[in-house]
Amino acid sequence: MREVAIIGAGSTKFGELWGTSFRDLGIEAGAKALADAGLSGEEIDAVYVGNFASGSFIKQQNLDALVADYTGMATRNVPAVRTEAGGASGGVAFRQGVMAVASGMADRVIVGGAEKMTDLDDDRVGQILNACLDAEWEAGMGVTLTSIYAMIARRLMADGIATREEIASCAVNSHFHGARNPEAEYRKEIKLDTVLRAGPTCDPLTMFDGAPFSDGASAVILCPLEDARKITDKYVKVSAVAQASDTLAFFQRDSFTSFGATAAAAKEAYKLAHIEAKDIDVAEVHDVQTVGGVLALQDMGLYAKGEAGKAFLEGQTHFDADKVAINTSGGLKAKGNPVGATGVSQIAELYMQLTGTAGDRQVKDAKYGAAQSVGGTGSSVTVSILEAI
Amino acid sequence: MREVAIIGAGSTKFGELWGTSFRDLGIEAGAKALADAGLSGEEIDAVYVGNFASGSFIKQQNLDALVADYTGMATRNVPAVRTEAGGASGGVAFRQGVMAVASGMADRVIVGGAEKMTDLDDDRVGQILNACLDAEWEAGMGVTLTSIYAMIARRLMADGIATREEIASCAVNSHFHGARNPEAEYRKEIKLDTVLRAGPTCDPLTMFDGAPFSDGASAVILCPLEDARKITDKYVKVSAVAQASDTLAFFQRDSFTSFGATAAAAKEAYKLAHIEAKDIDVAEVHDVQTVGGVLALQDMGLYAKGEAGKAFLEGQTHFDADKVAINTSGGLKAKGNPVGATGVSQIAELYMQLTGTAGDRQVKDAKYGAAQSVGGTGSSVTVSILEAI
Numbered sequence: 001m002r003e004v005a006i007i008g009a010g011s012t013k014f015g016e017l018w019g020t021s022f023r024d025l026g027i028e029a030g031a032k033a034l035a036d037a038g039l040s041g042e043e044i045d046a047v048y049v050g051n052f053a054s055g056s057f058i059k060q061q062n063l064d065a066l067v068a069d070y071t072g073m074a075t076r077n078v079p080a081v082r083t084e085a086g087g088a089s090g091g092v093a094f095r096q097g098v099m100a101v102a103s104g105m106a107d108r109v110i111v112g113g114a115e116k117m118t119d120l121d122d123d124r125v126g127q128i129l130n131a132c133l134d135a136e137w138e139a140g141m142g143v144t145l146t147s148i149y150a151m152i153a154r155r156l157m158a159d160g161i162a163t164r165e166e167i168a169s170c171a172v173n174s175h176f177h178g179a180r181n182p183e184a185e186y187r188k189e190i191k192l193d194t195v196l197r198a199g200p201t202c203d204p205l206t207m208f209d210g211a212p213f214s215d216g217a218s219a220v221i222l223c224p225l226e227d228a229r230k231i232t233d234k235y236v237k238v239s240a241v242a243q244a245s246d247t248l249a250f251f252q253r254d255s256f257t258s259f260g261a262t263a264a265a266a267k268e269a270y271k272l273a274h275i276e277a278k279d280i281d282v283a284e285v286h287d288v289q290t291v292g293g294v295l296a297l298q299d300m301g302l303y304a305k306g307e308a309g310k311a312f313l314e315g316q317t318h319f320d321a322d323k324v325a326i327n328t329s330g331g332l333k334a335k336g337n338p339v340g341a342t343g344v345s346q347i348a349e350l351y352m353q354l355t356g357t358a359g360d361r362q363v364k365d366a367k368y369g370a371a372q373s374v375g376g377t378g379s380s381v382t383v384s385i386l387e388a389i
Numbered sequence: 390m391r392e393v394a395i396i397g398a399g400s401t402k403f404g405e406l407w408g409t410s411f412r413d414l415g416i417e418a419g420a421k422a423l424a425d426a427g428l429s430g431e432e433i434d435a436v437y438v439g440n441f442a443s444g445s446f447i448k449q450q451n452l453d454a455l456v457a458d459y460t461g462m463a464t465r466n467v468p469a470v471r472t473e474a475g476g477a478s479g480g481v482a483f484r485q486g487v488m489a490v491a492s493g494m495a496d497r498v499i500v501g502g503a504e505k506m507t508d509l510d511d512d513r514v515g516q517i518l519n520a521c522l523d524a525e526w527e528a529g530m531g532v533t534l535t536s537i538y539a540m541i542a543r544r545l546m547a548d549g550i551a552t553r554e555e556i557a558s559c560a561v562n563s564h565f566h567g568a569r570n571p572e573a574e575y576r577k578e579i580k581l582d583t584v585l586r587a588g589p590t591c592d593p594l595t596m597f598d599g600a601p602f603s604d605g606a607s608a609v610i611l612c613p614l615e616d617a618r619k620i621t622d623k624y625v626k627v628s629a630v631a632q633a634s635d636t637l638a639f640f641q642r643d644s645f646t647s648f649g650a651t652a653a654a655a656k657e658a659y660k661l662a663h664i665e666a667k668d669i670d671v672a673e674v675h676d677v678q679t680v681g682g683v684l685a686l687q688d689m690g691l692y693a694k695g696e697a698g699k700a701f702l703e704g705q706t707h708f709d710a711d712k713v714a715i716n717t718s719g720g721l722k723a724k725g726n727p728v729g730a731t732g733v734s735q736i737a738e739l740y741m742q743l744t745g746t747a748g749d750r751q752v753k754d755a756k757y758g759a760a761q762s763v764g765g766t767g768s769s770v771t772v773s774i775l776e777a778i
Contacts, residue, residue: 023525052450053444055442056445059524060520060523061442061520061521062473062474062522062637062764062768062769063473064473065764065768066768069636069638069768074635074636074637074768077634077653079484079631079634079769080474080769081484082474083470083471083472084450084472085454086450086454092470096470096485099488102492103390103488103491103492104492105488105491105492131449133451134449134455135448136410139448242468244468245454245457245467245468245469246463247463248451248454248459264466375451379451379454379458380451380453380457380468380469
């Protein structure tokens with residue numbers, strides 16, 4: 001297999017973008033990524049797009065064709081593929097795009113992710129999001145994504161793995177970084193008290209533990225590593241793309257304080273990249289609820305069980321703390337969470353960090369970056385590792 | 390890249406399967422395919438699944454995880470990927486599965502397709518299907534999939550490319566074969582008059598020009614060609630998997646009597662397989678409406694423009710006619726069209742034909758088979774070529 005590089009990235013601002021259509025979001029992110037790579041759309045020979053639920057959100061399926069069309073690729077009949085894996089839709093699209101280049105089936109690939117969520121009322125959006133759970137054993141019984149994360153929080157607290165304050169600190173960390181990312185939906189730092197005293201969603205979680213419903217799109221450009229240096233000075237190597245599954249329903253898991261699929265995907269990713277967890281300098285993790293951030297750090301081996309929450313609380317996760325920097329983009333919580341875009345936007349953030357173009361939130365001398373993208377409550381997880389060259 | 394083989398296939402019966410859940414359909418098709426290959430599920434290291442709109446049909450997204458879970462793969466964290474490309478969802482899943490084996494990222498892959506459509510009323514199903522059109526410029530204005538095919542029919546007739554009788558004959562051909570396929574939804578031969586005199590859907594098309602709404606699932610097992618002969622005597626080579634896109638909206642096309650994406654994908658597929666259209670012995674084409682069958686034969690170069698309709702009318706397309714046999718499974722029209730399953734079921738049919746296990750509809754000495762899977766009105770098309778070994 002060929003080694004693969006990322007040579008460009010671009011994102012729209014994330015937020016409630018009522019004046020911008022799904023199509024325009026995709027075009028903007030794609031055009032920015034192409035411009036960043038210094039490529040023309042004419043050079044792209046395959047398109048991958050991650051999207052969660054456009055059929056429900058905007059009554060548009062056949063999304064591969066839409067993306068090929070509105071990026072101008074359809075006039076050349078460029079093949080496009082849409083992947084869906086709940087919140088991991090973008091992560092899975094990235095993995096398939098990397099596979100296309102690695103296999104030799106494509107030479108210049110654009111991987112995009114997009115979601116348009118805010119055209120519906122919040123209740124309906126919540127229902128659609130809950131379709132990432134088990135429809136028969138969870139969502140159909142009234143269980144919601146947030147309620148499962150709330151139960152995980154209770155379990156973490158009861159088992160002495162993390163305190164309520166430590167869990168809430170994941171959101172404080174995300175906002176700390178979101179304030180430094182011009183494309184983030186929420187650009188304000190918050191205090192721990194803000195999270196703890198916000199209105200409850202599912203006790204003990206509050207409004208500030210959860211990521212917002214957002215519109216947005218992100219894209220990255222891939223090519224063989226051997227071509228990258230001829231195209232641009234600004235490229236990173238894709239050292240691993242791993243993916244793992246777990247039971248769809250959460251109650252069937254062996255552990256309620258760990259996502260086994262994260263652990264499995266991370267283990268595979270480190271093996272493929274020939275590194276260990278301690279080598280990671282910067283990581284983007286799936287904090288759709290703060291709890292998810294705590295689990296991620298533990299399951300990826302970045303912190304021992306019981307230490308991840310503390311790391312958030314003590315600010316060890318900040319971009320300038322000289323430890324592994326977590327969610328320098330602002331994470332799902334502050335950057336925003338247009339579901340299908342999220343996994344790709346994580347890759348875009350790491351690309352910036354590893355090419356030294358992350359501005360006010362730049363991690364010093366970052367060599368290895370890891371992105372973790374989660375579908376459902378850890379039923380499908382991708383872990384990708386990028387390396388500065 | 391490694392050469393890839395198919396070593397097993399299985400399908401559920403297609404139809405209104407009100408007593409069988411989406412999950413049970415998937416399990417049945419997967420288990421049949423594994424048994425056919427003589428493999429245990431333990432040996433599978435990647436899963437691909439094509440599905441059109443489970444979020445809308447059964448309120449279930451995150452379908453990759455569901456499939457991994459209910460096939461027992463989740464206990465080993467096997468990665469699963471869901472693709473969506475309208476009616477081509479299954480064809481795209483097959484292409485990605487082949488890519489996974491070709492690239493060396495997986496050694497034993499199951500590619501499945503499934504859809505559960507009949508739990509909703511027909512009006513709602515129709516709305517969901519129309520989401521494969523352009524939501525802003527077509528479906529949102531009241532245009533339906535059937536109405537576009539009806540306009541294509543009018544154009545074919547006006548331009549002297551096919552008569553109404555010739556177009557309708559595509560359905561007669563599908564029923565001729567469906568009667569010989571135990572898994573088909575409709576197992577009765579019909580006469581041309583039955584199609585012409587049925588209730589109108591969009592004039593000139595009638596109820597008998599269109600494929601039904603169906604439940605069902607299909608699966609095939611892939612491995613490297615070099616391993617295939619060690620596992621089974623019953624295997625075929627995957628000689629090509631090609632995919633092409635076109636504008637999402639039909640009105641933006643250059644031609645209204647051709648699907649450019651079919652022509653582009655077929656051209657690429659023949660090139661990859663080092664064959665010509667005239668080498669194809671058996672083909673499964675996307676007759677979601679009869680018109681689609683006529684276009685397919687022309688765009689794939691199996692018949693010259695103006696000759697495809699005649700071929701159907703004269704029965705040249707029958708399995709025993711000593712020409713290229715078309716839709717020996719019964720096609721979408723008679724076999725049934727559980728959208729996500731359809732593209733995979735076409736591959737399963739070709740596997741049977743090329744291994745001499747197609748029973749009452751066996752094409753004699755079939756060497757090359759081609760499958761064409763269409764998303765929307767030709768906005769995304771896959772063409773795959775299989776070869777008897």
